[in-house]
Amino acid sequence: MSDSPTPASLPSPSPQDGAPSTTAAGIGSLRLAIAGKGGSGKTTIAGTLARLLAQQGRRVLAVDADTNPNLSATLGVPAQQATQITSLPRSLMERQTQPDGSVKPVFVGDALRVVEDYGVSAPDGVRLLVMGAVGHGGAG
Amino acid sequence: MCGAHATVRGLLGELVTRSALDAQDLVVDMEAGLEHLSRGTGRHVSRFIAVLEPYYRSMETVRRIGDLARELGIADMQVVTNKIRNADDRTVIREYCLAHRLEIIGEIPYDPILLDAERAARPPLDHAPAAPAIIALRELAFRLTTPAA
Numbered sequence: 001m002s003d004s005p006t007p008a009s010l011p012s013p014s015p016q017d018g019a020p021s022t023t024a025a026g027i028g029s030l031r032l033a034i035a036g037k038g039g040s041g042k043t044t045i046a047g048t049l050a051r052l053l054a055q056q057g058r059r060v061l062a063v064d065a066d067t068n069p070n071l072s073a074t075l076g077v078p079a080q081q082a083t084q085i086t087s088l089p090r091s092l093m094e095r096q097t098q099p100d101g102s103v104k105p106v107f108v109g110d111a112l113r114v115v116e117d118y119g120v121s122a123p124d125g126v127r128l129l130v131m132g133a134v135g136h137g138g139a140g
Numbered sequence: 141m142c143g144a145h146a147t148v149r150g151l152l153g154e155l156v157t158r159s160a161l162d163a164q165d166l167v168v169d170m171e172a173g174l175e176h177l178s179r180g181t182g183r184h185v186s187r188f189i190a191v192l193e194p195y196y197r198s199m200e201t202v203r204r205i206g207d208l209a210r211e212l213g214i215a216d217m218q219v220v221t222n223k224i225r226n227a228d229d230r231t232v233i234r235e236y237c238l239a240h241r242l243e244i245i246g247e248i249p250y251d252p253i254l255l256d257a258e259r260a261a262r263p264p265l266d267h268a269p270a271a272p273a274i275i276a277l278r279e280l281a282f283r284l285t286t287p288a289a
Contacts, residue, residue: 029162030166031184031186033189035205035217036190036198036201046169047167050165056282058165060166062167066171067171074263088151106147107147111157111158115155131151
């Protein structure tokens, strides 16, 4: 498997896509959340699993949701390429009142557009989205 | 800070949901803490995996994560054990998991070559594709995509 630089991140399923997103054996979308203490090896495991799944021909999006993000290194994306999302456009955010009465900005946008706009290509065709510390963006 | 967390949680929850719809795999490297763990992210996760090392503080952390996941009604947490050096490590961690009803779905051996990869700033998969830890991860990836018999 080679690095595919295709920008087609997460399109809505298109007929010519052809990726075996569902295997013949019937395992559909696999959505793994990997947790653990810092230093436990969770990032190594997450990144390596993402690429191994992609090597099986599956479409894989890797998301770095750690506030100390280094999933890019495990995947093989140069650090300067893996820009973090530090702000999202105001239009993707809505200030909503929480059950506890506080008001917080809540994401109301199209998640796939965010991946298109902020995701980067990693080896084996994996797409990488680095969440960073997503703040209010233009909202204020 | 709170706003940032709410945003990340919201975006994560959306991504997980959309991946389910679009038949795309999603691998989320969660924050070391528990802040992202919420219904939004967890509800549509198909597997919630915690990495467990064979020493007490790691095991206690993972047990707490598992308790919280249960409280939040998130998919049952499963465990991948990591950095297993010998039979003693294996025994200790298996007994702990048994006692706390944690299901082990993978076991990764301690593998110093991963440290070499880190030092060389190379992905472990490229640095040492045949290393024991990588082989164990390959087996895990295969099991994850193979329906239980």
